[in-house]
Amino acid sequence: MLRIPVLLLCCLAGQATAATVYKCVENGRPSYSDRPCGRTAVELPAPSSGADPETLARLARQSALVQDIEGARALREQKEARDAARIERAAAVQRRRCDKLRLEAKWAGEDAARAAKDDAGAARIKAKRQAEALAAECPP
Template structure:
Protein backbone atom coordinates (compact mmCIF):
# COMPACT_ATOMS: atom_id res chain seq x y z
CA UNK A 1 0.00 0.00 0.00
CA UNK A 2 2.78 2.42 0.94
CA UNK A 3 4.76 1.54 -2.19
CA UNK A 4 1.72 2.25 -4.34
CA UNK A 5 1.23 5.60 -2.67
CA UNK A 6 4.88 6.53 -3.22
CA UNK A 7 4.59 5.53 -6.89
CA UNK A 8 1.51 7.72 -7.35
CA UNK A 9 3.29 10.66 -5.74
CA UNK A 10 6.32 10.13 -7.97
CA UNK A 11 4.11 10.07 -11.06
CA UNK A 12 2.43 13.26 -9.97
CA UNK A 13 5.79 14.89 -9.39
CA UNK A 14 7.18 13.69 -12.71
CA UNK A 15 4.99 16.20 -14.56
CA UNK A 16 6.19 19.59 -13.41
CA UNK A 17 3.42 22.13 -13.16
CA UNK A 18 3.84 25.83 -13.35
CA UNK A 19 3.75 27.40 -9.93
CA UNK A 20 0.32 28.89 -9.32
CA UNK A 21 -1.03 31.13 -6.67
CA UNK A 22 -3.65 29.62 -4.40
CA UNK A 23 -6.09 31.93 -2.65
CA UNK A 24 -7.46 31.31 0.82
CA UNK A 25 -10.85 32.97 1.15
CA UNK A 26 -12.70 33.59 4.38
CA UNK A 27 -16.34 34.39 3.86
CA UNK A 28 -18.94 34.41 6.68
CA UNK A 29 -16.72 32.29 8.92
CA UNK A 30 -16.03 29.60 6.30
CA UNK A 31 -12.63 29.02 4.74
CA UNK A 32 -12.24 27.92 1.13
CA UNK A 33 -9.29 27.57 -1.23
CA UNK A 34 -9.26 28.32 -4.96
CA UNK A 35 -7.31 29.48 -7.98
CA UNK A 36 -9.15 32.80 -8.14
CA UNK A 37 -9.52 35.41 -5.41
CA UNK A 38 -12.94 35.41 -3.81
CA UNK A 39 -15.43 38.10 -4.74
CA UNK A 40 -16.61 38.78 -1.21
CA UNK A 41 -14.80 38.23 2.04
CA UNK A 42 -11.12 38.25 2.87
CA UNK A 43 -8.64 36.68 0.44
CA UNK A 44 -5.06 35.74 1.21
CA UNK A 45 -2.64 34.67 -1.52
CA UNK A 46 -0.64 31.57 -0.68
CA UNK A 47 2.56 30.92 -2.62
CA UNK A 48 2.91 27.34 -3.84
CA UNK A 49 6.51 26.20 -4.20
CA UNK A 50 7.44 24.59 -7.49
CA UNK A 51 7.23 20.83 -7.67
CA UNK A 52 10.53 19.02 -7.22
CA UNK A 53 12.10 17.46 -10.27
CA UNK A 54 11.80 13.75 -10.88
CA UNK A 55 15.51 13.36 -10.07
CA UNK A 56 14.99 15.03 -6.69
CA UNK A 57 11.96 12.82 -6.04
CA UNK A 58 13.89 9.68 -6.99
CA UNK A 59 16.77 10.70 -4.71
CA UNK A 60 14.33 11.32 -1.85
CA UNK A 61 12.75 7.92 -2.49
CA UNK A 62 16.16 6.21 -2.36
CA UNK A 63 16.99 8.01 0.90
CA UNK A 64 13.67 6.89 2.37
CA UNK A 65 14.27 3.30 1.24
CA UNK A 66 17.73 3.31 2.81
CA UNK A 67 16.31 4.74 6.03
CA UNK A 68 13.55 2.11 6.07
CA UNK A 69 16.08 -0.69 5.55
CA UNK A 70 18.23 0.64 8.38
CA UNK A 71 15.25 0.94 10.74
CA UNK A 72 14.08 -2.58 9.90
CA UNK A 73 17.58 -3.91 10.57
CA UNK A 74 17.76 -2.11 13.92
CA UNK A 75 14.31 -3.40 14.88
CA UNK A 76 15.27 -6.98 14.02
CA UNK A 77 18.46 -6.65 16.08
CA UNK A 78 16.51 -5.24 19.04
CA UNK A 79 14.00 -8.08 18.83
CA UNK A 80 16.81 -10.64 18.73
CA UNK A 81 18.41 -9.02 21.81
CA UNK A 82 15.07 -9.11 23.62
CA UNK A 83 14.57 -12.77 22.72
CA UNK A 84 18.04 -13.68 24.01
CA UNK A 85 17.42 -11.76 27.23
CA UNK A 86 14.09 -13.54 27.71
CA UNK A 87 15.73 -16.92 27.17
CA UNK A 88 18.49 -16.08 29.68
CA UNK A 89 15.89 -15.00 32.24
CA UNK A 90 13.89 -18.21 31.69
CA UNK A 91 17.02 -20.33 32.15
CA UNK A 92 17.94 -18.43 35.31
CA UNK A 93 14.43 -18.87 36.72
CA UNK A 94 14.50 -22.59 35.94
CA UNK A 95 17.88 -22.92 37.69
CA UNK A 96 16.55 -21.07 40.74
CA UNK A 97 13.46 -23.31 40.88
CA UNK A 98 15.63 -26.40 40.64
CA UNK A 99 17.93 -25.17 43.42
CA UNK A 100 14.99 -24.33 45.68
CA UNK A 101 13.37 -27.70 45.04
CA UNK A 102 16.64 -29.43 45.96
CA UNK A 103 16.88 -27.38 49.20
CA UNK A 104 13.24 -28.20 50.07
CA UNK A 105 13.96 -31.88 49.56
CA UNK A 106 17.07 -31.69 51.76
CA UNK A 107 15.05 -29.94 54.47
CA UNK A 108 12.38 -32.64 54.27
CA UNK A 109 14.99 -35.37 54.61
CA UNK A 110 16.61 -33.62 57.58
CA UNK A 111 13.22 -33.37 59.32
CA UNK A 112 12.56 -37.05 58.62
CA UNK A 113 15.97 -37.94 60.02
CA UNK A 114 15.26 -35.87 63.16
CA UNK A 115 11.90 -37.60 63.60
CA UNK A 116 13.53 -41.06 63.40
CA UNK A 117 16.63 -40.23 65.46
CA UNK A 118 17.30 -42.00 68.71
CA UNK A 119 18.00 -40.15 71.95
CA UNK A 120 21.77 -40.03 71.36
CA UNK A 121 21.56 -38.32 67.94
CA UNK A 122 18.27 -36.43 68.39
CA UNK A 123 19.79 -33.03 69.22
CA UNK A 124 22.24 -33.11 66.30
CA UNK A 125 19.49 -34.23 63.91
CA UNK A 126 17.21 -31.40 65.08
CA UNK A 127 20.06 -28.91 64.68
CA UNK A 128 20.72 -30.18 61.16
CA UNK A 129 17.01 -29.86 60.27
CA UNK A 130 16.91 -26.33 61.71
CA UNK A 131 19.98 -25.29 59.73
CA UNK A 132 18.58 -26.81 56.56
CA UNK A 133 15.35 -24.80 57.07
CA UNK A 134 17.42 -21.63 57.54
CA UNK A 135 19.37 -22.27 54.34
CA UNK A 136 16.08 -22.76 52.48
CA UNK A 137 14.65 -19.53 53.94
CA UNK A 138 17.73 -17.55 52.88
CA UNK A 139 18.09 -19.06 49.39
CA UNK A 140 14.39 -19.28 48.52
CA UNK A 141 12.32 -16.66 50.34
CA UNK A 142 8.53 -17.04 50.15
Protein backbone atom coordinates in the same frame (compact mmCIF):
# COMPACT_ATOMS: atom_id res chain seq x y z
CA MET B 1 -11.46 33.09 -3.77
CA LEU B 2 -12.20 29.41 -3.33
CA ARG B 3 -10.80 28.53 -6.74
CA ILE B 4 -7.21 29.50 -5.89
CA PRO B 5 -6.73 27.05 -2.95
CA VAL B 6 -8.45 24.26 -4.88
CA LEU B 7 -6.28 24.95 -7.93
CA LEU B 8 -3.18 25.02 -5.71
CA LEU B 9 -4.11 21.66 -4.15
CA CYS B 10 -4.67 20.15 -7.58
CA CYS B 11 -1.23 21.30 -8.71
CA LEU B 12 0.42 19.89 -5.60
CA ALA B 13 -1.46 16.61 -5.92
CA GLY B 14 -0.16 16.24 -9.45
CA GLN B 15 3.40 16.40 -8.15
CA ALA B 16 2.88 13.79 -5.44
CA THR B 17 5.24 10.89 -5.79
CA ALA B 18 4.16 7.31 -6.03
CA ALA B 19 4.86 5.38 -2.85
CA THR B 20 4.86 1.70 -1.99
CA VAL B 21 1.48 0.50 -0.81
CA TYR B 22 1.12 -2.59 1.36
CA LYS B 23 -1.96 -4.76 1.42
CA CYS B 24 -2.61 -6.38 4.79
CA VAL B 25 -5.26 -8.91 5.70
CA GLU B 26 -6.53 -8.55 9.26
CA ASN B 27 -9.36 -10.77 10.48
CA GLY B 28 -10.13 -11.68 6.88
CA ARG B 29 -10.53 -8.05 5.83
CA PRO B 30 -7.97 -6.35 3.59
CA SER B 31 -6.51 -2.98 4.52
CA TYR B 32 -3.94 -0.82 2.77
CA SER B 33 -1.10 1.05 4.43
CA ASP B 34 2.21 2.74 3.71
CA ARG B 35 3.93 0.39 6.20
CA PRO B 36 4.21 -3.40 6.14
CA CYS B 37 1.95 -5.17 8.60
CA GLY B 38 4.07 -8.14 9.53
CA ARG B 39 4.71 -11.28 7.56
CA THR B 40 1.34 -11.22 5.78
CA ALA B 41 2.07 -8.00 3.90
CA VAL B 42 2.01 -8.05 0.13
CA GLU B 43 3.88 -5.26 -1.59
CA LEU B 44 1.90 -3.74 -4.43
CA PRO B 45 3.83 -2.20 -7.30
CA ALA B 46 3.90 1.59 -7.27
CA PRO B 47 2.34 3.25 -10.26
CA SER B 48 4.87 4.72 -12.65
CA SER B 49 5.11 8.48 -12.79
CA GLY B 50 7.39 11.08 -14.24
CA ALA B 51 8.76 12.19 -10.84
CA ASP B 52 11.72 14.50 -10.79
CA PRO B 53 15.17 13.15 -9.81
CA GLU B 54 15.25 15.13 -6.55
CA THR B 55 12.04 13.50 -5.37
CA LEU B 56 13.30 10.07 -6.40
CA ALA B 57 16.56 10.66 -4.50
CA ARG B 58 14.65 11.77 -1.42
CA LEU B 59 12.45 8.68 -1.70
CA ALA B 60 15.53 6.47 -1.99
CA ARG B 61 17.06 8.07 1.13
CA GLN B 62 13.84 7.58 3.04
CA SER B 63 13.61 3.96 1.91
CA ALA B 64 17.19 3.36 3.06
CA LEU B 65 16.38 4.98 6.41
CA VAL B 66 13.32 2.76 6.82
CA GLN B 67 15.43 -0.32 6.06
CA ASP B 68 18.02 0.79 8.63
CA ILE B 69 15.31 1.32 11.24
CA GLU B 70 13.73 -2.06 10.47
CA GLY B 71 17.14 -3.73 10.70
CA ALA B 72 17.80 -2.10 14.07
CA ARG B 73 14.35 -3.18 15.27
CA ALA B 74 15.01 -6.76 14.18
CA LEU B 75 18.37 -6.79 15.99
CA ARG B 76 16.73 -5.37 19.12
CA GLU B 77 14.01 -8.03 19.01
CA GLN B 78 16.62 -10.78 18.61
CA LYS B 79 18.57 -9.43 21.60
CA GLU B 80 15.40 -9.24 23.69
CA ALA B 81 14.55 -12.83 22.76
CA ARG B 82 18.06 -14.00 23.73
CA ASP B 83 17.84 -12.10 27.02
CA ALA B 84 14.42 -13.58 27.78
CA ALA B 85 15.72 -17.09 27.08
CA ARG B 86 18.74 -16.49 29.33
CA ILE B 87 16.51 -15.21 32.14
CA GLU B 88 14.21 -18.22 31.76
CA ARG B 89 17.17 -20.62 31.96
CA ALA B 90 18.44 -18.88 35.10
CA ALA B 91 14.96 -19.08 36.65
CA ALA B 92 14.77 -22.80 35.85
CA VAL B 93 18.15 -23.39 37.53
CA GLN B 94 16.95 -21.46 40.60
CA ARG B 95 13.69 -23.47 40.72
CA ARG B 96 15.64 -26.76 40.59
CA ARG B 97 17.95 -25.56 43.37
CA CYS B 98 15.00 -24.53 45.54
CA ASP B 99 13.28 -27.86 44.94
CA LYS B 100 16.44 -29.68 46.00
CA LEU B 101 16.77 -27.56 49.16
CA ARG B 102 13.11 -28.19 50.02
CA LEU B 103 13.65 -31.94 49.73
CA GLU B 104 16.80 -31.80 51.85
CA ALA B 105 14.98 -29.76 54.53
CA LYS B 106 12.08 -32.23 54.49
CA TRP B 107 14.43 -35.19 54.81
CA ALA B 108 16.40 -33.53 57.61
CA GLY B 109 13.14 -32.92 59.49
CA GLU B 110 12.10 -36.53 59.04
CA ASP B 111 15.53 -37.70 60.22
CA ALA B 112 15.26 -35.48 63.31
CA ALA B 113 11.82 -36.90 64.10
CA ARG B 114 13.11 -40.48 63.85
CA ALA B 115 16.43 -39.94 65.60
CA ALA B 116 17.19 -41.75 68.81
CA LYS B 117 17.68 -39.78 72.01
CA ASP B 118 21.44 -39.70 71.61
CA ASP B 119 21.33 -38.38 68.04
CA ALA B 120 18.19 -36.19 68.37
CA GLY B 121 20.06 -32.98 69.22
CA ALA B 122 22.38 -33.22 66.23
CA ALA B 123 19.52 -34.15 63.91
CA ARG B 124 17.44 -31.16 65.10
CA ILE B 125 20.39 -28.83 64.51
CA LYS B 126 20.88 -30.26 61.04
CA ALA B 127 17.16 -29.87 60.25
CA LYS B 128 17.20 -26.27 61.55
CA ARG B 129 20.24 -25.38 59.42
CA GLN B 130 18.68 -26.98 56.37
CA ALA B 131 15.50 -24.92 56.89
CA GLU B 132 17.60 -21.75 57.27
CA ALA B 133 19.46 -22.50 54.04
CA LEU B 134 16.15 -23.01 52.26
CA ALA B 135 14.75 -19.74 53.61
CA ALA B 136 17.88 -17.84 52.57
CA GLU B 137 17.98 -19.22 49.01
CA CYS B 138 14.25 -19.51 48.29
CA PRO B 139 12.03 -16.99 50.05
CA PRO B 140 8.42 -18.15 50.31
